[in-house]
Amino acid sequence: MxxxxxxxxxxxxxxxxxxxxxxxxxxxxxxxxxxxxxxxxxxxxxxxxxxxxxxxxxxxxxxxxxxxxxxxxxxxxxxxxxxxxxxxxWDVVAEVMADNSRPELAADVARRVRPGSILLFHANRVPKGTAALLSGVVRELRGRGYHFVTAGKLLAMGQPWRxxxxxxxxxxxxxxxxxxxxxxxxxxxxxxxxxxx
Known part of the structure; x- marks a missing residue:
């Protein structure tokens, strides 16, 4: 907090x-x-x-x-x-029910992201490999020029899609x-x- x-x-x-x-x-x-x-x-x-x-x-x-x-x-x-x-x-479901630590999955998730996207991840080890996926997605998105903000800041930046x-x-x-x-x-x-x- x-x-x-x-x-x-x-x-x-x-x-x-x-x-x-x-x-x-x-x-x-x-x-x-x-x-x-x-x-x-x-x-x-x-x-x-x-x-x-x-x-x-x-x-x-x-x-x-x-x-x-x-x-x-x-x-x-x-x-x-x-x-x-x-x-x-959210508009991008990041995880799959299989092995989320596969490097190619991070690239796939990053391809689906658009400016203003909210990605769905879980922090409870279900499904498995989420930490590795999150790390890979962050790396991919930073490489594409994206930066990260909280959801509240994102909502204040423009008109949300409803x-x-x-x-x-x-x-x-x-x-x-x-x-x-x-x-x-x-x-x-x-x-x-x-x-x-």
Whole structure:
């Protein structure tokens, strides 16, 4: 959070699916994440103050939201807007489900990038080889004259392209995830009561 090269956004508490979730759960998913961010920000600022270090410039709350699975509804977009969250998506899916460390993959990803692109990467080791792919893509893009900014800075640089639907590569290609992971998403943890049962 304190590193100025990174901008933290909201991605829902349990990676819940905003394409099939009811409004109260959408609200909970977004607000729980906002609250956790505020707690962590407070801890970082207190720690810096206790050490006598300069306080890092960390936004009070995230104002960007990336939809889990790229799934949404008009109702979700309206709710998130009312919470002060601007929904952002990607236009280049970088990873494949195979070995992402292959050097030729980085060149392929770089060829698909256009000025203003947002690339989708995952930092959870699924799929494998993402760190190597990211390094290769950065090298390729720098070689092509690109530079990198946070999503918030990118949005402030021009007029964003807007859509009412989120997807991976083409509209509808993410709907199969509705039944695969369900409403609560891939990050859901069972409650103590559910574990006991």
């Amino acid at each position: 304190a590193d100025p090269l990174f901008e933290i956004g909201n991605h829902a508490w349990s990676h819940g699916n905003f394409g099939i979730m009811d409004p109260q759960n959408m609200r909970d998913q977004a607000l729980w994440t906002q609250a956790e961010y505020e707690i962590l920000r407070g801890e970082i600022l207190r720690g810096a103050a206790e050490k006598g270090a300069s306080l890092p410039d960390i936004a009070a709350v995230p104002n960007l939201f990336r939809l889990p699975y790229g799934r949404c509804t008009d109702q979700a977009l309206t709710l998130l807007a009312h919470l002060g969250l601007q929904v952002i998506q 859509t009412r639907d989120g997807y991976f590569n083409k509209p509808g290609d993410n709907k199969a995830l509705d039944t695969r992971f369900g409403v609560d998403g891939t990050g859901r943890r069972p409650s103590a009561k559910e574990i006991a049962e």
